[in-house]
Amino acid sequence: MPKKLLILTGGGDCPGLNAVIRGVAKRARVEKDWVVYGSVEAFNGVLKEPQNIVEITNSVAAGIHVRGGTILKTTNKDNPIKFPVRQEDGTTRFEDRSDELVRRLKELEFDAVINIGGDGSQRISKVLYEKGVNIIGVPKTIDNDLCATDMTFGFQTAVQIATDSFDKLVTTAESHHRVMIMEVMGRDAGWIALHTAIAGGAEICLIPEIPYDINIVTKRIAERYNQGKGFANIVIAEGAHALASSLTSAAGDKGSEHVRLGGVAYELSRQLKAAGCPADIRETVLGHVQRGGSPIAFDRVLATLFGVKAFEMAAKNEFGRMVAFKNNEVTSVTLDEATQEYNGVNKDSYLVKAAKGLNICFGD
Structure with missing residues (x-):
C-alpha cells in the first residue's frame, strides 16, 4: 500500500x-x-x-x-x-x-x-x-x-521586483529634481530594503533595525542638492521608524493576529516637510506587487x-x-x-558596513 x-x-x-x-x-x-x-x-x-x-x-x-x-x-x-x-x-x-x-x-x-x-x-x-x-x-x-x-x-524575486521599480523611479526623480520615497515590505526585517538600496544605488535606506533621526535624513538630502545632483532616492521598509516613534499601522483583518503595516513612506514625507526639507517629494508604495508574479x-x-x-x-x-x-x-x-531567534539585519554586519562605505545613509 x-x-x-x-x-x-x-x-x-x-x-x-x-x-x-x-x-x-x-x-x-x-x-x-x-x-x-x-x-x-x-x-x-x-x-x-x-x-x-x-x-x-x-x-x-x-x-x-x-x-x-x-x-x-x-x-x-x-x-x-x-x-x-x-x-x-x-x-x-x-x-x-x-x-x-x-x-x-x-x-x-x-x-x-x-x-x-x-x-x-x-x-x-x-x-x-x-x-x-x-x-x-x-x-x-x-x-x-x-x-x-x-x-x-521568494526573497530574491521580491528584491528583483523592488530593484526594477526603484530603477524607474530614479529617472523620474532626476527629470523633476524630486525626492522619491519607495516603500517596500519588511515588517521587522530590512533585508529587501537593504538589498534594493545597494542594487539600485539609493542615497538613503531606512530599515526597522536602525531607527532613523529625521534631522540626519534631512541633512543628507540637503547635501545631495547642494552638490548639484538635484534629486534623491530613498528606500524605506514598511516597519522602519524614527527615533522615539512607533510604527505606522492599522488594525489587522478580523481573524488575523497581525497588525497591518503601511504608509510609512507618507509618514516619512510628512516628517521631512516638517523638518524643513524644501524639495518636491513623491511617495510610492510597492505593497503586494513584491509577492506576485513568476x-x-x-x-x-x-x-x-x-x-x-x-x-x-x-x-x-x-x-x-x-x-x-x-x-x-x-x-x-x-x-x-x-x-529559536529572529533573523533581522545586524547593523554591524558587513552588508550594512559596505552600504555605508558606498555612502548610503541609514539616518543614524
Whole structure:
C-alpha cells in the first residue's frame, strides 16, 4: 500500500511556492510507492467540513514552477493553535484546535506532512511535531527573516521586483529634481530594503533595525542638492521608524493576529516637510506587487531543491526538522533551531558596513 504525504502552504504567498510543490511531487513519483496530496488554504483543508484535500497528480504539478502564488492557496489568519472563532456578538475568540488537527491527520492516515511557510508556520510545525505529527518544514518568506537558513526562496524575486521599480523611479526623480520615497515590505526585517538600496544605488535606506533621526535624513538630502545632483532616492521598509516613534499601522483583518503595516513612506514625507526639507517629494508604495508574479531562476532552483530535499527527508523519517540552505548546501536543521531567534539585519554586519562605505545613509 502506498504511503501518503500531505503538502500545505501557509502564511503570505511568495514566488516559488509552486516550485516546491512540484519538486516534492516529482521526486516522490520516482519512488513510486508514495502518493502526494495538498491541503487547500494551509491546515484549513484538513479542519474544514467538508475537508478540502486534493491529490497532486502529474497533470496538477505539470509546469507550475513558473507560476507565482500557490495552487494550494494560503492563509495567514487561521493558525490552528490560535484559531479565530466568530462569536454571536461579532467579536472573535481564539481557540486551540491543534489536538483536533492531529486527530484528523491520523484519521486520514498521512505518513508525512510538509509545511511550507515562514517563522509562524514553522512554530506551528514545532507544536504539531511535539504532539506526534510526522512533519517537516520548508522555509518560505520574501522577508528572508528565518534564522538557520542563509536564504529563503521568494526573497530574491521580491528584491528583483523592488530593484526594477526603484530603477524607474530614479529617472523620474532626476527629470523633476524630486525626492522619491519607495516603500517596500519588511515588517521587522530590512533585508529587501537593504538589498534594493545597494542594487539600485539609493542615497538613503531606512530599515526597522536602525531607527532613523529625521534631522540626519534631512541633512543628507540637503547635501545631495547642494552638490548639484538635484534629486534623491530613498528606500524605506514598511516597519522602519524614527527615533522615539512607533510604527505606522492599522488594525489587522478580523481573524488575523497581525497588525497591518503601511504608509510609512507618507509618514516619512510628512516628517521631512516638517523638518524643513524644501524639495518636491513623491511617495510610492510597492505593497503586494513584491509577492506576485513568476519567480526568477534563482528562486525556482532553490525552491525546487527544497522540495526534493523535503521529500527525501520524509522518506528517511527525518521528522521534526526544517530544510535549510547553508554555506551553499541544501541541508536541514531541527525545528527548535529554525525558530529559536529572529533573523533581522545586524547593523554591524558587513552588508550594512559596505552600504555605508558606498555612502548610503541609514539616518543614524
